Amino acid sequence: MGHDPDGLVVSRDSLAAAQQGWQQLLCRAVIVFALMVASPIAISVDAEAQTEPAIKVTLLGTGTPVPNPRQFGQSILVEAGDTKLLFDCGRGCGHRLWNLGPQYLRETRHLFLTHMHSDHTVGVADLYMNGWNQGRQENLRVYGPAAAEAFMRHLRLAYEEDVVFRADRQVHAVERDFLDYVAMEVADGERIVIDDVTVTAIAVDHHVVEPAFGYRVDVGEFSVVISGDTAYSDNLIRHSIEADVLIHEVMSPALEHYVRTTFSQEVADDIVALHTLAPDVGRVFSESRTRLGVLTHLDNEPSRIPELAAQIESTWSGDFVVAEDLMVIEIGETIRVVEPGHE
Ligand SMILES: [Zn+2]
Numbered sequence: 001m002g003h004d005p006d007g008l009v010v011s012r013d014s015l016a017a018a019q020q021g022w023q024q025l026l027c028r029a030v031i032v033f034a035l036m037v038a039s040p041i042a043i044s045v046d047a048e049a050q051t052e053p054a055i056k057v058t059l060l061g062t063g064t065p066v067p068n069p070r071q072f073g074q075s076i077l078v079e080a081g082d083t084k085l086l087f088d089c090g091r092g093c094g095h096r097l098w099n100l101g102p103q104y105l106r107e108t109r110h111l112f113l114t115h116m117h118s119d120h121t122v123g124v125a126d127l128y129m130n131g132w133n134q135g136r137q138e139n140l141r142v143y144g145p146a147a148a149e150a151f152m153r154h155l156r157l158a159y160e161e162d163v164v165f166r167a168d169r170q171v172h173a174v175e176r177d178f179l180d181y182v183a184m185e186v187a188d189g190e191r192i193v194i195d196d197v198t199v200t201a202i203a204v205d206h207h208v209v210e211p212a213f214g215y216r217v218d219v220g221e222f223s224v225v226i227s228g229d230t231a232y233s234d235n236l237i238r239h240s241i242e243a244d245v246l247i248h249e250v251m252s253p254a255l256e257h258y259v260r261t262t263f264s265q266e267v268a269d270d271i272v273a274l275h276t277l278a279p280d281v282g283r284v285f286s287e288s289r290t291r292l293g294v295l296t297h298l299d300n301e302p303s304r305i306p307e308l309a310a311q312i313e314s315t316w317s318g319d320f321v322v323a324e325d326l327m328v329i330e331i332g333e334t335i336r337v338v339e340p341g342h343e
Helices: 012-017 019-035 093-100 103-107 124-133 147-158 160-169 234-239 253-262 265-273 278-288 302-313
Strands: 007-011 055-061 075-080 083-087 110-112 140-144 181-185 191-194 197-203 213-219 222-226 245-249 292-296 320-322 327-331 334-338
Touching: 055 093, 055 222, 055 245, 075 093, 075 213, 075 222, 083 197, 093 103, 093 124, 103 124, 124 140, 124 147, 140 147, 147 160, 147 181, 197 234, 213 234, 222 327, 234 278, 245 278, 253 265, 253 302, 278 292, 278 302, 292 302, 302 320
Parallel strands: 083 110, 110 140, 140 181, 222 245, 245 292, 292 320
Antiparallel strands: 007 334, 055 075, 055 327, 075 083, 191 197, 197 213, 213 222, 327 334
């Protein structure tokens, strides 16, 4: 067992070889990590060289509707080879794509929306308009609830003046045809195949917010599930059995405290019921038997993490990490978590 300065490594082989021992160590490691969110982690259970991952997940935005300069809005990039799929596009999504390289804005042209709430969609204008302005060579394809079509149509209308200006004055950089978009409604269980990637839409339970979807992404034998916003959902679990990585929203103790001290009791009860409390997220991890649970849609300020971690551990004895913006999760035979700023 060695130390990897780059990140946390979870290996299938080592799981089989030394399940008890290192799992306990890793659980401790995750707790240490949770307590030191802003610090690099240097813990490994398999120091062997990492082969090219089947799936690379970049958590672009991990926050909530509350503005937070450390955590932008909900947005997750999933890459498989050259294929780029974006799941939600909240506040700052365009910035985060730019963080990865200027080409990401123009090359990200498949957007899956979990639901239409603003904390998951306010970045779409930036992706749509600036992706085009940066030279996107295809139409943006938006998959999600039926309302996504009207959303895109209104965005297009809202930026008509900008379109006319750029199409008239900056034709070297933009071609008007590529501003057309394709909006596709998804349904529970529907599969969308893009290159070597299969995306399955999963109807989840965001209470009055209907429809709301999670998505499962399969590349060969490897998989990642993104819950979107949901209360405890049996259907999500059904689609997540033995998924390699399960990225789940959480109504963390800190977030619940904020909600209950900000809104009336009636409204706060309503908001909390839309989401999944931490012990229930642990149950989802346990019932799905995922290799790695990831907690997102929360305030990850370090002092607020121990209570959250304890609640998760009351119902889940496996591995989990607390999401940070620009954290990378590489999925293959080995699962490797790389903190921001570490290659
Ligand atoms: Zn949300």
